[in-house]
Amino acid sequence: MKTMRYISLILIACCASLSFGQTWTWQANEFYKAQNFEQAKNAIDSAIGTSERYDSQTWQLRGLIYRNLDKPNHLFNSEIAIESFVRAKKVDSTNVYTTKINEYIKNTLIKNYYNISVKLLLEEKDFEKSEEYYSIYKKHYLALLDPMYSFKTSDVDYYNTVAVQYITKVDFAEPSKKGALREKAILNCSKVLAIDSLDYKANFNMGIIYYNLGADYIMIADPEITVEELMMNQKRAEDSFLKALPLLNNADRIQPGTMEVYEGLMGCYYGLNNDELYLKYQILVDKHYLPTYLETLKNQPKNIENIKTLIRIYTYTLVNEEEANRLRTVMNELQNE
Amino acid sequence: MKRVFYIFIVLIAFIGLNSSTVKTTQMPDTRAVVKALYIYTFATLVEWPEQKRSGDFVIGVFGEKTSVYEELIKKYSGKAIGSQKIVIQNYRNKEAIQNCHILYITEVNSHYVPALATQMAPKNTLLVSEKVGSLTKGAIVNFVLEGNQQKYEINKTNAKTHKLVIADKLTDLAVNVIK
Numbered sequence: 171m172k173t174m175r176y177i178s179l180i181l182i183a184c185c186a187s188l189s190f191g192q193t194w195t196w197q198a199n200e201f202y203k204a205q206n207f208e209q210a211k212n213a214i215d216s217a218i219g220t221s222e223r224y225d226s227q228t229w230q231l232r233g234l235i236y237r238n239l240d241k242p243n244h245l246f247n248s249e250i251a252i253e254s255f256v257r258a259k260k261v262d263s264t265n266v267y268t269t270k271i272n273e274y275i276k277n278t279l280i281k282n283y284y285n286i287s288v289k290l291l292l293e294e295k296d297f298e299k300s301e302e303y304y305s306i307y308k309k310h311y312l313a314l315l316d317p318m319y320s321f322k323t324s325d326v327d328y329y330n331t332v333a334v335q336y337i338t339k340v341d342f343a344e345p346s347k348k349g350a351l352r353e354k355a356i357l358n359c360s361k362v363l364a365i366d367s368l369d370y371k372a373n374f375n376m377g378i379i380y381y382n383l384g385a386d387y388i389m390i391a392d393p394e395i396t397v398e399e400l401m402m403n404q405k406r407a408e409d410s411f412l413k414a415l416p417l418l419n420n421a422d423r424i425q426p427g428t429m430e431v432y433e434g435l436m437g438c439y440y441g442l443n444n445d446e447l448y449l450k451y452q453i454l455v456d457k458h459y460l461p462t463y464l465e466t467l468k469n470q471p472k473n474i475e476n477i478k479t480l481i482r483i484y485t486y487t488l489v490n491e492e493e494a495n496r497l498r499t500v501m502n503e504l505q506n507e
Numbered sequence: 508m509k510r511v512f513y514i515f516i517v518l519i520a521f522i523g524l525n526s527s528t529v530k531t532t533q534m535p536d537t538r539a540v541v542k543a544l545y546i547y548t549f550a551t552l553v554e555w556p557e558q559k560r561s562g563d564f565v566i567g568v569f570g571e572k573t574s575v576y577e578e579l580i581k582k583y584s585g586k587a588i589g590s591q592k593i594v595i596q597n598y599r600n601k602e603a604i605q606n607c608h609i610l611y612i613t614e615v616n617s618h619y620v621p622a623l624a625t626q627m628a629p630k631n632t633l634l635v636s637e638k639v640g641s642l643t644k645g646a647i648v649n650f651v652l653e654g655n656q657q658k659y660e661i662n663k664t665n666a667k668t669h670k671l672v673i674a675d676k677l678t679d680l681a682v683n684v685i686k
Contacts, residue, residue, distance in 0.1 A: 284521060284522075285521065288524060328524060388540050393586070394586075395544050395547070395548065396548065397548040398676075404656045404657065407537065412655075440537065440538065443656070
């Protein structure tokens with residue numbers, strides 16, 4: 171009778187345990203749902219030390235918990251999350267969870283690698299770390315989800331953005347660091363062009379990078395330059411403008427009639443002292459912006475810079491001598507005020 | 508029976524990259540800067556007579572206030588050539604020109620070169636022009652294009668008339684020298 175009572179008690183205890191799910195995995199899941207990821211981690215790590223490790227769901231949960239952990243190291247935890255999902259697949263001998271686990275992996279790759287890579291790039295401006303995350307994202311995607319997946323579109327978008335970020339950094343960098351940043355920007359444009367030589371943004375961006383480099387050789391030259399250095403700088407500027415031209419011409423072929431390309435070509439030909447082609451593009455640009463300048467003249471009649479621009483336009487590109495002379499008179503009066 | 512954890516798959520979206528193009532800034536006037544820099548190098552490589560080696564070093568621009576004038580003001584106003592403070596002047600008519608070390612004559616005013624050469628010779632002014640043929644009309648240095656680059660040519664005879672000594676380095680790098 172006593173023995174029967176013990177057996178009954180043990181059975182009740184077991185049933186209670188099962189019904190309340192007081193396994194390590196169950197506890198981990200409770201912590202996970204409460205978003206207490208540190209406690210969840212401790213519980214799930216205990217679970218894999220028991221027979222619960224033969225349950226795919228334990229590994230799935232471990233993956234979900236680890237992908238939410240930041241300490242000690244986000245990348246390290248993400249790698250454990252991915253390993254856990256892989257393990258969950260292995261344990262799932264009947265493949266009941268394959269689709270679900272693949273979704274977990276995909277979401278983890280997006281959340282913990284791709285999106286982090288974009289944040290590092292756009293918000294924290296840590297370009298090298300961003301590239302590290304992006305490359306791990308691709309490596310895992312190919313290894314775990316689809317070995318035939320094409321990253322062409324993603325790569326084009328990513329490397330174009332990296333190039334723009336490097337160039338944006340050039341504007342605020344010390345002169346001694348500008349060169350290295352430009353090289354990185356060019357490298358990223360080249361990566362895009364290797365994938366798709368007809369990508370408008372890469373052609374345009376790389377063209378503008380070379381144009382800006384050429385202009386900088388002149389614009390930020392030491393005022394106390396020697397005549398030899400000046401000639402050397404002109405040669406370097408010429409080389410850069412000549413590198414920019416084919417890229418900007420490509421951009422013009424890919425997306426004809428784009429004003430930003432005309433402005434780039436105009437700048438290059440101006441720097442190369444090629445008046446015929448410079449004027450061709452200056453006329454196109456002036457035709458486009460003339461209504462804006464006239465609107466400014468109407469609203470800000472004393473804006474001398476705007477008047478100067480209009481005088482230039484009416485004198486050299488969209489010639490209107492009468493209007494040019496009238497504006498000269500206006501400008502002289504303003505300068506004498 | 509296996510217990511099932513109710514873990515929902517939350518769809519996680521890609522954060523957009525929004526890759527844009529590099530912004531084109533307003534086109535810098537590279538030609539004006541090159542000319543301003545050349546004018547400064549001329550100032551360092553020409554020797555003026557004794558009486559012009561004291562007081563301000565005046566660089567004049569004859570014609571409208573062009574970009575070259577603005578660049579000269581921006582880069583050199585208040586600086587010095589040796590012990591002489593650089594002063595940049597703009598002259599709208601030739602009667603206004605009193606005394607300057609270098610006079611840059613804009614292309615649209617190049618027809619004034621012969622008259623200015625006569626007027627400025629006694630004042631030892633280095634006449635710098637930018638029109639083909641100006642060296643034979645009295646200019647001492649004339650800006651010319653060689654290929655895609657801005658260069659210059661020199662008339663040493665005109666320099667002697669103005670009692671100016673041009674350094675060999677400046678002569679050696681000129682695309683054309685009239686002796």
